[in-house]
Amino acid sequence: MGKYMIEENIMPWGGQVVTVQKKAIKNVYLKVLPPEGSILLSVPKGYSRKEIEEVLDSRREWLLSRQQLIRENARASVKRQYVTGEKIPVWGKPYELVVREVAGNRARVTCKDGKVLLLVPGYATRDQRRQVLNDWYRRQLERVVAAEKSRLESLVGKTAAEWRFRDMHTRWGTCNVRARRIWLSIHLAKQSPEVFRYVAIHELTHLWEANHGPEFKARMDRYYPGWRVVRKQMNIAADFE
Ligand SMILES: [Zn+2]
Known part of the structure; x- marks a missing residue:
């Protein structure tokens, strides 16, 4: 003991x-x-x-x-009010947020030309605007996972039974080894594609090694040689807002 x-x-x-x-x-x-x-x-x-x-x-x-x-x-993300003019990150790049009122009760998000356009009913509160954006981040992430997972799985040599997404605030991903289920934080869609790649490979590697011992690190070195640098960057740029 x-x-x-x-x-x-x-x-x-x-x-x-x-x-x-x-x-x-x-x-x-x-x-x-x-x-x-x-x-x-x-x-x-x-x-x-x-x-x-x-x-x-x-x-x-x-x-x-x-x-x-x-x-x-932390200060920058705590202060975010989800109003026009604020910067929000999408796949590692800062975008200007533009909030427009729409009639009716349907909310929508589109992204182009360095701007994220958030269309919401005028009565939407700050938390509701945040929620609409988080749902959009989740769809961004779902799309990338759908496009990339088979390539990542064949790189690591393990297949997840399921990829799921959650509004996680303290970690980027987790892996339920027994169920072969990988959970990713929706806030990954704010990080660079390299961070997504690192986290996805990290969680898949848990299907070989449950903990972060030398075997785990050796596998990470093989599957993603630059992972240490990426890990440093992402902890500094953590934005779980
Ligand atoms: Zn881990």
């Missing part, structure tokens, strides 16, 4: 608070998590407080710039 126990501590560092997990691992892992940019550090069990501080100090610059990016991004 002891082997799997995780000891979690909160510790002050440079005017902020860091969560430190001590685990049965060999390497140090440092993460900055959206939306608040909180710092999560995982270290091997024997690490002393001094060693932990050294890790944090040596990465100080990286941590602070990462936090800044993540917070700016």
Whole structure:
């Protein structure tokens, strides 16, 4: 039992608070998590407080710039009101949102010339406008999955029984290995095509390897050699709004 126990501590560092997990691992892992940019550090069990501080100090610059990016991004998406003039991302590119009132109660979205046109009844609330757009993101993603899945599945050598889509806010995808069911976050349609590709391949690779061990990474290196770079970009640009 002891082997799997995780000891979690909160510790002050440079005017902020860091969560430190001590685990049965060999390497140090440092993460900055959206939306608040909180710092999560995982270290091997024997690490002393001094060693932990050294890790944090040596990465100080990286941590602070990462936090800044993540917070700016979170602010931009939190403030979104779904009104004309706002920027919204579609497949990694910023589009200008244009909201027009329509008579009746049918809402519609079209996208062209760098603009996303949202046609909604005048009484639509902010949350309803967001919902209409999210439904549209979902259809974008469904279409790309329908077009790409057989190519991705033959690349990885595994077939998902089902691809499904959900308004997930904390992760890009999950894989139910036993049911061979892959879930993707509809917010993937805001990210670049490379991010979609990375997440789809990542989830398919779980059909070979349940966890993220060395075998998993070796397979990812084979199926998508640039995955590490893409993963970094997407965590910075996370927009789950
Ligand atoms: Zn995974």
